[in-house]
Amino acid sequence: MRARAALASLTRDKAVDMSISDNLADILARIQAARKAALHSAPQTRLVAVSKTVDEAGVRAALAAGQRLFGENRVQEALGKFPALKAEFSDLELHLIGPLQTNKVKEAAALFDCIETLDRAKLADALAAERDRSSKCPRLLVQVNTGEEPQKAGVLPNEAGELIAHARNLNLPVTGLMCIPPHDQDPAPHFGFLAKLARDHNLAELSMGMSGDFEMAIRFGATSVRVGTAIFGERIAL
Numbered sequence: 001m002r003a004r005a006a007l008a009s010l011t012r013d014k015a016v017d018m019s020i021s022d023n024l025a026d027i028l029a030r031i032q033a034a035r036k037a038a039l040h041s042a043p044q045t046r047l048v049a050v051s052k053t054v055d056e057a058g059v060r061a062a063l064a065a066g067q068r069l070f071g072e073n074r075v076q077e078a079l080g081k082f083p084a085l086k087a088e089f090s091d092l093e094l095h096l097i098g099p100l101q102t103n104k105v106k107e108a109a110a111l112f113d114c115i116e117t118l119d120r121a122k123l124a125d126a127l128a129a130e131r132d133r134s135s136k137c138p139r140l141l142v143q144v145n146t147g148e149e150p151q152k153a154g155v156l157p158n159e160a161g162e163l164i165a166h167a168r169n170l171n172l173p174v175t176g177l178m179c180i181p182p183h184d185q186d187p188a189p190h191f192g193f194l195a196k197l198a199r200d201h202n203l204a205e206l207s208m209g210m211s212g213d214f215e216m217a218i219r220f221g222a223t224s225v226r227v228g229t230a231i232f233g234e235r236i237a238l
Ligand SMILES: *Cc1c(COP(=O)(O)O)cnc(C)c1O
Pocket: 050, 052, 073, 097, 098, 180, 210, 211, 212, 226, 227, 228, 229, 230
């Protein structure tokens, strides 16, 4: 009985791994197709595989399929999964896509290759102080709250210029912008707005688009899309 149960769970895990690899191939093909169809696609569009709530076996399945760029939204959860994987896969790249508290800056600067959620001057100050202390500084994207939603992280659109200037004055490596459009709205105007804001500030990177709207984001010039559910399956709510 026990052997049969073990076998059943083994086959199930294998099936999950295979669907992760199939899903990845499917998303990569859809990214290429959307880029071809777009009038103004970016020079490249990278896939950030969003692995929040996904266990290490799931991340390993994606790694086995060739995926090397991952996104996590919580520092603590990422610390539990990624230090060992980064030691094992030297080309693994990790992005923070969730809000960052200043008391986690030290750990975040050591673990992440890019922080996509710079959204306030105080956080820029803390990142600069950590850079001066440890010489560690991930690449940074400024998260813009394009929908001006009170509960959502991100700098307000009319304050974005000031924050970008502040970070640049501190010599922080700000390379682009990120947004999460409101759930209940057409994302297109938000993507268009973010693209224009990036052009106005001479920023090359645009992180926008998730499972439900990444093809639309590519039409507006996304240089990276953040896809979770469509690769790893539905998340169990935390
Ligand atoms: C969870 C998350 C995603 C991925 O969302 P899916 O709809 O599962 O693709 C993208 N960006 C951010 C900031 C997220 O928190």
